[in-house]
Amino acid sequence: MGDRFTEITHTSWFSRIGSSIKGLLFGILFIVIGVCLLFWNEGRAVKTHKALVESQGLVVSINAQEAAPQMNGKLVHLTGEATSTQTLSDNLLPVSVQALKLQRKVETYQWEETSHSEEKKNMGGDTETITTYSYEKVWSEKYIDSSAFKKPTGHQNPEKWRYQSELWTADQISIGQYQLSETHKNKINNFQTLVIPRNIELPKGVAQNSDGFYYGKDERQPKIGDQQISFSYIPAQTYSVIGDLVGTTLTEHIASNGRSIALLQAGMHTADAMFEKAKSDNATLTWMIRLAGSLLLIIAFNMIFKPLSVLADIATLFGNIVAIGTGIVSFLLGIISALTTISIAWIFYRPLVGLVLLVVAAGLVYLLKHKSNQVAKQSLRQHSIDEPIRAAGN
Structure with missing residues (x-):
């Protein structure tokens, strides 16, 4: 047995802008928390693995x-x-x-x-x-x-x-x-x-x-x-x-x-079987925290860019387009930030693998910049085509 209660609330555009600006501040805080979480996790994982390997040789x-x-x-x-x-x-x-x-x-x-x-x-x-x-x-x-x-x-x-x-x-x-x-x-x-x-x-x-x-x-x-x-x-x-x-x-x-x-x-x-399971559990926990930290960074960047989509909501269709765009950018920046943080942590704890990850993160940054330049060039090209057409029509 249950029941329902419906509430309708109206929020003005100015109130939404104010809320999104507050969210921006929390987004910056979440970035700090996410970066610290990811960095700590890599140190925890490496130290735990080394302790397990060392102990396995002593037992x-x-x-x-x-x-x-x-x-x-x-x-x-x-x-x-x-x-x-x-x-x-x-x-x-x-x-x-x-x-x-x-x-x-x-x-x-x-x-x-x-x-x-x-x-x-x-x-x-x-x-x-x-x-x-x-x-x-x-x-x-x-x-x-x-x-x-x-x-x-x-x-x-x-x-x-x-x-x-x-x-x-x-x-x-x-x-x-x-x-x-x-x-x-x-x-x-x-x-x-x-x-x-x-x-x-x-x-x-x-x-x-x-x-x-x-x-x-x-x-x-x-x-x-x-x-x-x-x-x-x-x-x-x-x-x-x-x-x-x-x-x-x-x-x-x-x-x-x-x-x-x-x-x-x-x-x-056996002792070896127990240590191997402990290593596997450590790896599983490490990946779970990596995913959680990456998700936190994606949410944080989305909160930071939220004021842009709210400002664009003065025209609903334009606001939806901006929201999709900032969502994609937030996802890419979140992943890039996560990979960069993990890479720096691994340079500190595992230098060789950390450098490889840093190269991957740099590649994603280049890809993001390249795609942005392509969009900008396409917009300019379309603008140059439309101008003569409009002039001819006049």
Whole structure:
């Protein structure tokens, strides 16, 4: 069940110019942020890769079932069943299990607002924006602040929840003779559904169902504020771990360049396989941040050029043409800036590859300039053809 609310707003051309100028200032700020993000990312990637390569050459595999005091202070790899003798218990509901981790997941029935806007440009540069706000009831683990809704009346969500999501971790998790540090324990995340025994005594207002528990009057007709509660856990199982051995505890390893290394994977894996996966994960993260930084730069340049298209909107068709043109230029400048930043960073961290990227960026700059000159020459040529024709007509 949901409803909709439509709002029509009018924005004058002068107001749009003012807003676009403010956006220009934010665009300059976003360029600084994007450049810094891309430069930092290249340094992070190179340092992490070097730390992994260095650590891969130092690691020694040991038997988890045997004490190895001679390896104290050294980087080791071991594989075995991670266990804990501790019983983890929920402090609000009668759920407990001997496990490495126990997790309570709570979803609350709430109002959710979504909006869709359509903008229409009018002659003279003014705009008319039609925004439709839709309100739907959804199950969400996150709190939705209804006070920020455009139309909060009749769509209020409860400010306090009876139950919330929570995680419990065993104080000590061991693999054979050795214990895991907090850093390694935080990497254990392969949860599975916990089956709750039937006919247990429950708090008032809570009923048991096939998925776990339901807090509310009737799960067939949920009300705002009702909650669905489920549990998952991580039982004892085999893990492969890499870290510094300090006494009988595996801790994170600090490479010579200051980067920390603490690896853990479910199942039996060799040290080389774990390091290769870590290198692959590092490369994936690097590309994700590169794409995010490049997108931020494209958006930033588009914000900087926005006043031009708004000024041109005094004639709608001309404004649309300028918007398309500035969009293309923003895309090219964003990519060029990203490549240039990455190239400079790589010259700093990886000189040979950085120079190659810098040449590519320079090629794009030349292409952009060449295309601009072609357009300018074509416009002049067309103008020189049109002038005699108009003169002859007169």
